Amino acid sequence: MKKNLYGSTLQVFLTIFTFTIVYLPILVIILISIHGSQYNYDSFKLTFRWYQEIINDQQLVDAIIVTFQIAVLATTISTILGTAFAIGIHSLNKKNRVRMMVLNNVPVVNPDIVTGIMLFIIFRFFRMTFGFPTMLLAHIFFALPFVILSVLPKLKQLDPNLFDAALDLGATKFQAIVRVIIPSIKVGMIAGALIAFTMSIDDFIISYFMKQGEFHNVSTLIYSRLAKRQISPSVFAYNSLVVVLTMGLMILFNRSNQTQKKVRG
Amino acid sequence: MKSLRRLIYPYIVWLTVLIIIPFLFIVLATISTFHIFNSYTFRFTFDSLRFLTDPIFLNAFKNSIKFAGITTLVCLTVGYPVAYFFANIKSKNKTLYVALLIVPIWSNMIVRIIAWENVFKPVSILNLFNLSFDMIGSDIAIIIAMVSMYLPFMIFPIYAVLDKMDHRYIEASRDLGANAFQSFYKVTLPLSLGGIVSGIIMTLLPAMTAFALPERIGGGTTILLGNLIEKEIFRGSFSTAATVSFVVMIVMLGLFMLIVRFDKEGETLL
Numbered sequence: 419m420k421k422n423l424y425g426s427t428l429q430v431f432l433t434i435f436t437f438t439i440v441y442l443p444i445l446v447i448i449l450i451s452i453h454g455s456q457y458n459y460d461s462f463k464l465t466f467r468w469y470q471e472i473i474n475d476q477q478l479v480d481a482i483i484v485t486f487q488i489a490v491l492a493t494t495i496s497t498i499l500g501t502a503f504a505i506g507i508h509s510l511n512k513k514n515r516v517r518m519m520v521l522n523n524v525p526v527v528n529p530d531i532v533t534g535i536m537l538f539i540i541f542r543f544f545r546m547t548f549g550f551p552t553m554l555l556a557h558i559f560f561a562l563p564f565v566i567l568s569v570l571p572k573l574k575q576l577d578p579n580l581f582d583a584a585l586d587l588g589a590t591k592f593q594a595i596v597r598v599i600i601p602s603i604k605v606g607m608i609a610g611a612l613i614a615f616t617m618s619i620d621d622f623i624i625s626y627f628m629k630q631g632e633f634h635n636v637s638t639l640i641y642s643r644l645a646k647r648q649i650s651p652s653v654f655a656y657n658s659l660v661v662v663l664t665m666g667l668m669i670l671f672n673r674s675n676q677t678q679k680k681v682r683g
Numbered sequence: 684m685k686s687l688r689r690l691i692y693p694y695i696v697w698l699t700v701l702i703i704i705p706f707l708f709i710v711l712a713t714i715s716t717f718h719i720f721n722s723y724t725f726r727f728t729f730d731s732l733r734f735l736t737d738p739i740f741l742n743a744f745k746n747s748i749k750f751a752g753i754t755t756l757v758c759l760t761v762g763y764p765v766a767y768f769f770a771n772i773k774s775k776n777k778t779l780y781v782a783l784l785i786v787p788i789w790s791n792m793i794v795r796i797i798a799w800e801n802v803f804k805p806v807s808i809l810n811l812f813n814l815s816f817d818m819i820g821s822d823i824a825i826i827i828a829m830v831s832m833y834l835p836f837m838i839f840p841i842y843a844v845l846d847k848m849d850h851r852y853i854e855a856s857r858d859l860g861a862n863a864f865q866s867f868y869k870v871t872l873p874l875s876l877g878g879i880v881s882g883i884i885m886t887l888l889p890a891m892t893a894f895a896l897p898e899r900i901g902g903g904t905t906i907l908l909g910n911l912i913e914k915e916i917f918r919g920s921f922s923t924a925a926t927v928s929f930v931v932m933i934v935m936l937g938l939f940m941l942i943v944r945f946d947k948e949g950e951t952l953l
Contacts, residue, residue, distance in 0.1 A: 432768075439834065499694075503693075506691035518695075519949055530889065531931075532931055540705045567949060620792055623894070640794060665783075
């Protein structure tokens with residue numbers, strides 16, 4: 419096939435544009451986090467002061483802890499529940515499965531602010547105290563559909579007779595799920611858990627509607643400080659750490675994947 | 684596996700309590716005196732619907748359509764060729780390149796918004812490079828920041844469909860005499876429509892309802908539907924917030940119908 423040179427130059431150009439526009443804020447964040455002065459931009463002064471200051475900022479440390487606690491709990495709970503629900507949805511007939519998936523996908527498509535309002539309304543209606551429990555529930559709520567969406571395709575690839583075979587061989591339903599179904603859909607569960615974790619850590623809008631007084635996750639804390647104009651570069655330092663760590667993990671993961679492929683192939 | 688059906692009952696309850704009931708509350712608040720915060724005498728009224736003709740609402744609606752529309756258009760024009768490029772790359776690092784677009788999402792969205800705010804302020808870290816912009820409050824600044832936030836969400840679903848596509852279709856169309864343009868227009872494009880629709884929804888809706896971004900980059904003067912909802916609910920005017928949410932939901936449901944047409948079980952939404 420003849421190569422369309424004009425087309426591929428355009429594609430490369432747009433790809434470079436994409437990485438530039440998506441990574442520019444990240445570079446700005448990293449730059450602010452290693453620049454010595456908060457107000458003076460005449461000349462660059464390298465410093466790691468802001469990184470040390472993360473631990474002195476008690477409010478920020480608390481918010482980081484809340485963010486990770488919620489992310490870990492929401493990911494674990496939504497992965498377990500989502501897998502169970504996906505197995506349930508998979509066992510329905512086609513018509514009901516489509517119905518359930520349409521309902522399942524509403525929170526995925528729903529703009530965050532509307533989801534936030536909906537949860538705010540229902541939690542207020544039940545007279546719940548806003549704070550950790552409501553934020554956790556909210557995060558489970560928006561993570562669950564993603565877990566289901568990533569587990570379901572793996573269930574479809576599964577031989578439906580495996581489960582019945584396990585039952586015939588004397589396994590209980592629970593044993594059959596844990597020992598036969600789960601190992602075959604593990605990849606989908608891990609993918610779902612990763613999406614859930616990413617979304618939970620980054621969420622601002624929905625968490626914003628779950629706030630109560632001084633209870634904050636990182637996003638809502640930064641936003642509340644913005645209003646009071648008290649943004650310290652240590653926030654940028656924390657954010658840079660997260661980005662550099664993720665990127666490192668991703669490259670490492672890619673490497674180990676390739677060595678695995680080489681060994682196998 | 685039919686016996687596993689019972690596993691979905693709790694999920695049906697969960698979705699009913701957290702989606703269907705709040706949705707009904709929002710509808711009810713739009714067309715009656717229904718209020719969740721204080722006691723009231725229930726009667727049907729269309730008072731809050733009158734807000735839909737208020738200049739404040741109309742302005743926010745117009746802004747939302749304008750900014751979200753332009754952003755989505757830019758994301759689609761840029762995102763489709765990029766997704767196509769990624770899907771056709773012959774490299775063992777292919778997934779890494781796509782994954783590199785996820786990394787920025789790990790960075791907190793609010794911090795990324797502040798970073799853009801910094802870029803567009805006259806006094807900023809960019810002064811180190813003798814660069815200075817004064818663009819806070821301008822339309823182009825909001826659009827650049829929005830494209831930066833939402834472009835990956837356009838690329839992922841399109842990449843997913845293009846990557847899965849059977850290349851023999853394209854080869855077959857070429858063998859049957861189609862030129863490169865024809866085989867793209869008649870084969871590749873229709874087959875990737877599901878991804879395009881998902882991508883549009885994943886950019887359009889968040890952009891329409893963004894509130895931190897227009898507030899920071901717009902310098903507090905550009906109001907979108909998201910800003911309106913946020914202001915009204917925390918001011919305690921529940922029925923106005925519900926009415927605006929209702930409008931957003933109608934747009935959402937309209938787009939949702941489109942997804943259901945292309946992809947019944949939402950497989951392109953991931």
